Amino acid sequence: MVTPRFRVVPPSGVDESAVQGCARDVVCRLALEKAVEVLARLEREAPSAGRIVLGADTLVAVPLSEGERILGKPADRDDARTMLRLLAGRSHDVWTGVAVATPGAPPRAAVERTEVIFRSLSELEIEHYLDTGEPEGKAGAYGIQGAAGALVAKIRGCYYNVVGLPLVLTARLLADAGAHIAPSVHDCGCDRHALQDELLTRACLLPGATP
Numbered sequence: 001m002v003t004p005r006f007r008v009v010p011p012s013g014v015d016e017s018a019v020q021g022c023a024r025d026v027v028c029r030l031a032l033e034k035a036v037e038v039l040a041r042l043e044r045e046a047p048s049a050g051r052i053v054l055g056a057d058t059l060v061a062v063p064l065s066e067g068e069r070i071l072g073k074p075a076d077r078d079d080a081r082t083m084l085r086l087l088a089g090r091s092h093d094v095w096t097g098v099a100v101a102t103p104g105a106p107p108r109a110a111v112e113r114t115e116v117i118f119r120s121l122s123e124l125e126i127e128h129y130l131d132t133g134e135p136e137g138k139a140g141a142y143g144i145q146g147a148a149g150a151l152v153a154k155i156r157g158c159y160y161n162v163v164g165l166p167l168v169l170t171a172r173l174l175a176d177a178g179a180h181i182a183p184s185v186h187d188c189g190c191d192r193h194a195l196q197d198e199l200l201t202r203a204c205l206l207p208g209a210t211p
Helices: 023-045 077-087 123-131 147-151 159-163 167-176
Strands: 053-064 067-071 091-101 108-118 152-156
Touching: 023 053, 023 067, 023 091, 023 108, 053 077, 053 167, 067 077, 077 123, 091 159, 091 167, 108 159, 108 167, 123 147, 147 152
Parallel strands: none
Antiparallel strands: 053 067, 053 091, 091 108, 108 152
């Protein structure tokens, strides 16, 4: 039997509601807390010097005149409807924090931002999308990799960041932690994606990585 090279371990004891601030800071801190908590738990169970734990968190932030409004996962259909109405016909930012924790070393984290522009949506289009069930469990009540791809006019930045994990940024952090990364991961092709704004010549290398 082939031993899996990775496994999914849900974090426990991380109170997401207790983390306050702008979207950029919140996703960075939550990604760190998730990675550190899981690493500590796994190390208590069975220490491993070569263990690498990857944590991530994604939020949607809508710039408004009164300030940034952060959208997490919708509580129910009504909440998802409210979010989609807010996003319709305007631009918003998708922020993902990615963190890597390893035994005996300080954890590292970085943040990726992608601008997403929704086209105008009718009430019927919003209801049809809600009927797909996709909004459940998705930051901002949509998943761009699914039916919501038809709701998006264009993006500026990393497409996979909107999906939930910016590949180039993640590969960079994992490589720094000692993981072997295939060369193909360093070019995820976001700059050639069909939704990519034609004015953007290079995606996934946006400034903003912060320890």
